[in-house]
Amino acid sequence: MFLKIFIWPLLLNLALSTASDFTYNGFKGANLSLDGMATLTSDGLLRLTNISKHEQGHAFSTVPLQFKRSPMGTVISFSTVFVFAIAPEYSMFGGHGFAFVLSPSMHLLQTFPTRYLGLFNSSNNGNPLNHIFAVEFDTIEDAEMADINDNHVGIDINGGISNKSKPTGFISDDDGQFKNLSLVSGEPMIAWIEYDGINMQLNVTVSPLSMPKPKLALLSFTVNLSNVILDHMYAGFSASTGLPCSFHYILGWSFKMDGKVPELDISSLPRLPRAVTSSKDKTGTILMWLLLSLSVLVLMTVAAARMIMVRKKRFSELLEDWELDFELHRFSYKQLFKATRGFKDEYLLGVGGFGRVYRGVLPDTKVEVAIKRVCHESRQGVREFVAELVSLGQLQHRNLVPLLGYCRREGELILVYEYMPNRSLDKYLFCEGESTLSWSQRFWIIKGVASGLLYLHEDWERVVIHRDVKASNVLLDGDMNGRLGDFGLARLYDHGGVPQTTHLAGTVGYLAPELSRTCRVTTSSDVFAFGVFLLEVACGRRPIEPEKAEDMQVLIDWVLANWRKGTIMETRDERLGEEYVAEELELVLKLGLLCSHPLPTARPSMRRVIQLLHGNIPLPDPLLLNQLYTKDSAFVKYGGTNAYVMSCTSLSSESLLFSGR
Incomplete structure (x- = not known):
């Protein structure tokens, strides 16, 4: 009994002190707690999310870190460095972002994806009892979260509205000018987060992986974290997706309590996977040549039939009997497809939680329109909603944006507005x-x-x-x-x-x-x-x-x-x-x-x-x-x-x- 009473606390303190300093140059064999979409790839990458929609992923150290020397004490200085990359589903728009996190628990339950980054939900967002400290790397501009743009780094304390944020980039040591970095470039970047417990100074620095750490921090914020960070906390990462999605990767990670964080060995970091490209399956190619050798006529017939099926599926719509009353206000999907050249990214005006908005020109009338694609999973209330939309389409006033009509497909409602060239x-x-x-x-x-x-x-x-x-x-x-x-x-x-x-x-x-x-x-x-x-x-x-x-x-x-x-x-x-x-x-x-x-x-x-x-x-x-x-x-x-x-x-x-x- 004597040994249990006196030796067990010593062993616990030894374990905690050992965990206060770790370096992962790649994550092969790493001891991390993973949930949601987070996984360790065979190449040693920590992948927090993939292109699944409305999902989240968490990765935490399995041993808590000691941030205070006494229960009522101040937070000890700490620093961390990690290499990350964000590869979006769409080349111009990221699918929400990720955050470095200090949390009382490595199991974040009842948290939401999208704007909450897998850290909070609608009822606890901003609650001081969360005891969550995070630095977010966000790729969506959300007005409700007071985001400054769709490419920013922010300091979050107990909620998703950043206490301070800046556009992503770095201050050049050569000329002192700010250089922009795009989080959704798919290129690896390196981030340093350093907290001085004595001066209560928090610095966040970001740069391309190919250059040394800039002398001036991107974000400097004076904050007392003693009421936020508890005696023991877990360090890790959280990421989420919405309708637009991204792969969120961590390539390497180093953490240090009360001292200079060890540098990562860049040459030892795993490589990012090459972008997925469309290529023909080899088996399909061999089969195609066999069919060609047997009969060109048969191949042409099969190809023609397939083109008809693809075309029919591409322009398929959802039309029910009750919608005949609204026929004058309904656009065909084929019209809208042509208006946007197949909803190409170059016609994309914006991406948000509601869906995607495209600029288009109607092929028959040459009228310029804004086309909003809104996804839904339930047909409950669709008839009432469409009836109200059609009623609103009858509004005629010089200070209202005209709603021209709608189109319906399985799981999707498309609204067509008159285009406003000078934006919002x-x-x-x-x-x-x-x-x-x-x-x-x-x-x-x-x-x-x-x-x-x-x-x-x-x-x-x-x-x-x-x-x-x-x-x-x-x-x-x-x-x-x-x-x-x-x-x-x-x-x-x-x-x-x-x-x-x-x-x-x-x-x-x-x-x-x-x-x-x-x-x-x-x-x-x-x-x-x-x-x-x-x-x-x-x-x-x-x-x-x-x-x-x-x-x-x-x-x-x-x-x-x-x-x-x-x-x-x-x-x-x-x-x-x-x-x-x-x-x-x-x-x-x-x-x-x-x-x-x-x-x-x-x-x-x-x-x-x-x-x-x-x-x-x-x-x-x-x-x-x-x-x-x-x-x-x-x-x-x-x-x-x-x-x-x-x-x-x-x-x-x-x-x-x-x-x-």
């Missing part, structure tokens, strides 16, 4: 390198979107609630007119009727507070989202930006605080310079606060919004607004770990169709 508004507001919009352009777009919403709420034959009003769903036509699009979440009901309770859907940051209690959408909940939209256009900011200072993270809170201090004009987009009309800008900021008021009864109707924007009526007395926005009002804070935010992740991407419709 968010690209001009948030993306670096894009030319900014002048204030006159912004004010014109705001008034246009307001006019479109008034038409949906009051002026059409039925009431349409959009449910996802935001800058990324406002598209710009050739004349830079703002057009509200993406009616995939819209609900319709008769004037004078009562909207039905539905599943909560929309985007975090734009959801009216009352939806978390009632799940009953109204025109007032659209007005709330429009208010947030006004603020993001005027301020050039997303609704939620976790990387900013605490008092600036939530756009509504920040503008409201400045309005109370009398400095509301200081929240304007700095890129506007001094070229703006002060009265118009102040009106938009204050109207944004009024529309996004926590009390539905305090929000104006869209008709009143139009009157205010055109100066036909004055804005309500500021004293009245101040009484409404008191500290005792029902205003819901979005910042921090508020339960409302935690439970309201967007349903506008992955479950766009057939979830509560």
Whole structure:
């Protein structure tokens, strides 16, 4: 008994200290815990995912590492280096990304793929009880995760919204210039992650495998990890796929506690597999020549029959009797196939959780269109959904993106919209390198979107609630007119009727507070989202930006605080310079606060919004607004770990169709 009591802790500590330093130059015979799609190949590669859709893979060290010398102590310095490569299914788009992870457990249960990278799910994303530290290498731009682009490195603490992120690349030692790297190039890259426990400084550096480590880090972040990292944690990797997919490979990995991490032996690393290319099977080739030698006529007959079968399958559609009512709004798959030259990658406009969007030209009319391919696995509610889509196709307003029609195939719904050549508004507001919009352009777009919403709420034959009003769903036509699009979440009901309770859907940051209690959408909940939209256009900011200072993270809170201090004009987009009309800008900021008021009864109707924007009526007395926005009002804070935010992740991407419709 004495030996068990005193020797067992010594053996455990010895095991932990031994595990604090390891190097894998390839993974043949490596002792790792694997789950999901993760596997060790015969060549010694750690492959986290393949091109299976909506899957995840995890790989962890099997022995926990000791990160603290005492339970309440600070985190010990640590460093790691690894070589990785991402080989996408499509040459231009990666299938989500992967992350280096420190976790309390090597078994990540009930986690989701796609935007959650196999680390979190919709209910625990952002929960401080997760005790997850990760550095993500992400190849999808997800607005709900506040991603800066579709090729970035980010530091994640307990959730998928990065505390700090940068486009992937390195700072050259020669000229000090930033050099871009494409994560989805399929080429091996090397990453260093170093944490200084004394100065609480975290550095992340990335470079091509062929060059030495750059002197300057890509990401430098001062953070105290003592409340995140527990005494003992497992180190490893997590990756996921969505509709677009990628192979995620780790070629080598070295880890060190409290010291300089050992360098990897690049010459000993396994080689990446060569890209899969289409080639004819040798047996098939021999058989073909035998058939040729026997009878050219027979071969031509078989080939002709096969071409007919392939052509028939290529253009096959799903058509049921009830769809005859919608015949005028249905496109043939053959039309859309020709419009996009067979849905080639060069016509691809974007890839997201909803599916893929292509630009095309209809062969008969030469009309330019945007074609959205949405996958689904259930036929439940299809008839109702198509009926609503066809109804929405009857909308005619200069500030709405026209829905021209649809097509159905087995497991797929294809929507056809009029093409908007200047893309979505968010690209001009948030993306670096894009030319900014002048204030006159912004004010014109705001008034246009307001006019479109008034038409949906009051002026059409039925009431349409959009449910996802935001800058990324406002598209710009050739004349830079703002057009509200993406009616995939819209609900319709008769004037004078009562909207039905539905599943909560929309985007975090734009959801009216009352939806978390009632799940009953109204025109007032659209007005709330429009208010947030006004603020993001005027301020050039997303609704939620976790990387900013605490008092600036939530756009509504920040503008409201400045309005109370009398400095509301200081929240304007700095890129506007001094070229703006002060009265118009102040009106938009204050109207944004009024529309996004926590009390539905305090929000104006869209008709009143139009009157205010055109100066036909004055804005309500500021004293009245101040009484409404008191500290005792029902205003819901979005910042921090508020339960409302935690439970309201967007349903506008992955479950766009057939979830509560």
